[in-house]
Amino acid sequence: MASVKTFIRNTPAGSLRDYFNTTGITLPTPVNWDEPEPAIIEPLLQAVDNMDDTARAQVVADAERVSKMADDAGQVALFSVTEDRDHLEQLANGHDRALWLFLNRHDAFQRAEEVRFTDERRRGRSWDGFQGRAGCTVQKDALSLDAFRDALRQQFGTQNIHVDVFERVRPTFDGEDCRLIQVVVYREGLPDSLLAFDGGKLVRRAYRPVFEAAMTYEPDTGVIEVVARDRESRAQMAKSLARDLLGFEFGGDKVPFRRFDLSVLLAPFDFPTDIEDGIELVEVRQLRLMPLDKVTRRVVLECLAKEDATIWQMAEEEFGATSPLRTGWVVTQAKIVIKFHPKGGARWGRTLPLTITMPHGCNLKDRTREEQLIGEKYLRRWGLLVDEPELVED
Numbered sequence: 001m002a003s004v005k006t007f008i009r010n011t012p013a014g015s016l017r018d019y020f021n022t023t024g025i026t027l028p029t030p031v032n033w034d035e036p037e038p039a040i041i042e043p044l045l046q047a048v049d050n051m052d053d054t055a056r057a058q059v060v061a062d063a064e065r066v067s068k069m070a071d072d073a074g075q076v077a078l079f080s081v082t083e084d085r086d087h088l089e090q091l092a093n094g095h096d097r098a099l100w101l102f103l104n105r106h107d108a109f110q111r112a113e114e115v116r117f118t119d120e121r122r123r124g125r126s127w128d129g130f131q132g133r134a135g136c137t138v139q140k141d142a143l144s145l146d147a148f149r150d151a152l153r154q155q156f157g158t159q160n161i162h163v164d165v166f167e168r169v170r171p172t173f174d175g176e177d178c179r180l181i182q183v184v185v186y187r188e189g190l191p192d193s194l195l196a197f198d199g200g201k202l203v204r205r206a207y208r209p210v211f212e213a214a215m216t217y218e219p220d221t222g223v224i225e226v227v228a229r230d231r232e233s234r235a236q237m238a239k240s241l242a243r244d245l246l247g248f249e250f251g252g253d254k255v256p257f258r259r260f261d262l263s264v265l266l267a268p269f270d271f272p273t274d275i276e277d278g279i280e281l282v283e284v285r286q287l288r289l290m291p292l293d294k295v296t297r298r299v300v301l302e303c304l305a306k307e308d309a310t311i312w313q314m315a316e317e318e319f320g321a322t323s324p325l326r327t328g329w330v331v332t333q334a335k336i337v338i339k340f341h342p343k344g345g346a347r348w349g350r351t352l353p354l355t356i357t358m359p360h361g362c363n364l365k366d367r368t369r370e371e372q373l374i375g376e377k378y379l380r381r382w383g384l385l386v387d388e389p390e391l392v393e394d
Contacts, residue, residue, distance in 0.1 A: 007063035008044055010070070010095040013037045016044065022103045023062070025055050066102050069112060070094035072368035077115040080168045082108050111166055114184045118214040119170070121227045123365050128234040129255030134222035136246040138181045140165055148244035152185060155236055160188035160208075165245070170216075171373060183215040183241060215241050223255055257360045260379075261386045262287075262331035268312045271382060277374060278341045280349055284311045286335035289324045298332070299324050305337075333357045338378070356384060 008016060017033045020026075027047040031040060048059055068074060075094050078101055079085055088097045101109045121127055139145075145163060152161045164184045169177035189209040196205050213228035215237060224241060226234040235252055242250035271282035286302045301324075303311045315323045334356050340349040352371050355363045356379075364375045379385035 003064045003067050004048055004060055005045060007067050007095065008048070009041055010093065011066075011099055012092050012096055013040045015092075015096050015099050016040075018103060019062075019099060023058070025051075025058060027051075062102070065109075065113070066095060066098045069098040069102075069109070069116070072370055073116060073120065074098060074112070076171065076369040077112040077119070078109075080115050080170065081111045081166065084108075111164070111168070111182075111184075114164070114212075114214060115168055115182065117212060118182065118184075118216065118225075118227050119369070120365075122225065123258070126227050126229055128226050128231070128238075130224045130226070130235070130238045130250070131253040131255055132217065132222040132224045132238075132242055132246065132250065133248045135219055136217070136222070136248065137219075138165065138217065139245050139247065144245055148240055151240040151244060152187065152237070155233065155240070156187050158188045162186040171369060178218060178220060181217045181219070183217070183245070185213045185215070185237070186210050187213070213237065217241065217246065225255075258362075259359050259386050260356050260362065260384055262334050262356060262358060262384060264383045265331050265334055266325050268310065269382070271378070273378065277377075278343070278349075280339045280341045282378075283337045283339070284334060285337055286333075287311060287325075287331050288333035289329040290332045291324070291329050293328070299329070301325075331358070334384075338374070354379075 011019075013033060027044075028050045029043070029047045031044050031047055033040065048056060051059065069078060071094060075097065078088065078097060082088065082101060082105060084101070084105065088100065091097045091100055098109070101112065123129075145165070149161050149163055152163070153159055162185070166182055168180050168182050170180055172178055187210070189211050191206055191208055193204045193206045196203060211229060213226070213233070215227075216225045217223075218225075224238045226238050228234050228237060239250040239252070242248055265284060265287060269284075273279040273282070283305075284303070285305070286300060289299045289301070291297055301311055301315055303309065303314055307314070309317065312325065315325050321327075336354045336356070338352040338354070340351070342349040352367065352375060353363075354375060355361075362375075362379075362385075364372055364379070367375065376385065
């Protein structure tokens with residue numbers, strides 16, 4: 001019930017009343033919605049706890065969906081698909097905005113969930129990017145969509161395919177929104193079974209799982225991105241999208257992986273930043289190095305948060321002329337912490353820890369969208385994120 005408590009404690013009382021009125025879920029004990037908001041919370045939590053199993057399960061499921069879209073990443077996804085931006089901005093907080101869209105624009109809410117699914121997996125293990133043709137118009141007529149669905153049915157060997165095509169935006173690190181067309185695919189998988197109780201007796205029930213995949217097309221660049229669990233399926237899905245909905249023959253050229261170059265960290269670096277981003281300081285906490293002539297060995301230099309010296313000063317004090325930062329070693333991994341100034345009355349500012357591993361790895365994709373934008377902006381400015389050089393594989 002933790003998600004229900006979070007949902008009720010963070011959502012304005014008026015919006016909670018709208019939720020129960022709109023969904024038709026009856027509270028087993030009355031709640032006086034005219035009471036001051038703090039006086040409503042405990043009686044409402046008790047009322048939910050006293051519901052029958054079916055009603056309580058529905059509240060739990062709805063609360064989990066709404067609460068998941070109330071954080072920074074969820075809010076970016078909500079604003080990326082809705083035409084009600086002005087109204088959402090006037091609402092109290094993330095829970096209030098997510099619930100309003102859930103109740104009043106449920107299709108948009110579901111698309112926001114799909115956007116989050118896609119963007120959280122972007123540039124991860126489930127992702128591939130392909131270079132397509134720029135400036136295409138996505139065909140949404142029945143004939144084109146039928147051809148696309150038929151291609152997917154043949155590819156995955158199932159008749160049960162659901163396709164949703166919609167427009168959205170994605171923020172970029174320079175502050176502009178790039179326009180995207182997103183295509184979401186739900187397909188039925190092979191038969192499976194699970195354990196369940198039937199009248200108190202444990203039984204095994206057969207079912208067919210449903211798998212989600214997503215594609216985006218960026219008209220300005222022609223890039224097609226695919227998020228799908230099976231690596232082998234991604235190129236074929238991009239080919240079907242290009243042929244049936246975009247009108248060109250797919251060449252199969254992949255978008256190059258972003259590459260990182262950590263050589264700048266072999267010497268002291270001052271990490272320039274812009275005042276408006278509120279960054280207090282940037283620290284290198286750890287460097288992992290490899291000798292060029294013995295690629296099976298590693299050395300790790302680490303400065304903990306309470307250390308007064310920089311990692312370069314520590315290396316000089318401990319090793320002097322034999323420091324691996326001087327003598328033919330290459331940095332294969334770095335752990336960097338970006339510290340922000342406190343906001344409002346906070347005593348401490350938030351931190352953004354980044355782990356970069358040569359040549360392609362970075363945990364930035366696991367951060368919130370705001371942190372991704374800040375991180376990518378400065379990784380490029382500092383020369384850590386590059387596009388061309390062939391770097392050492394760690």
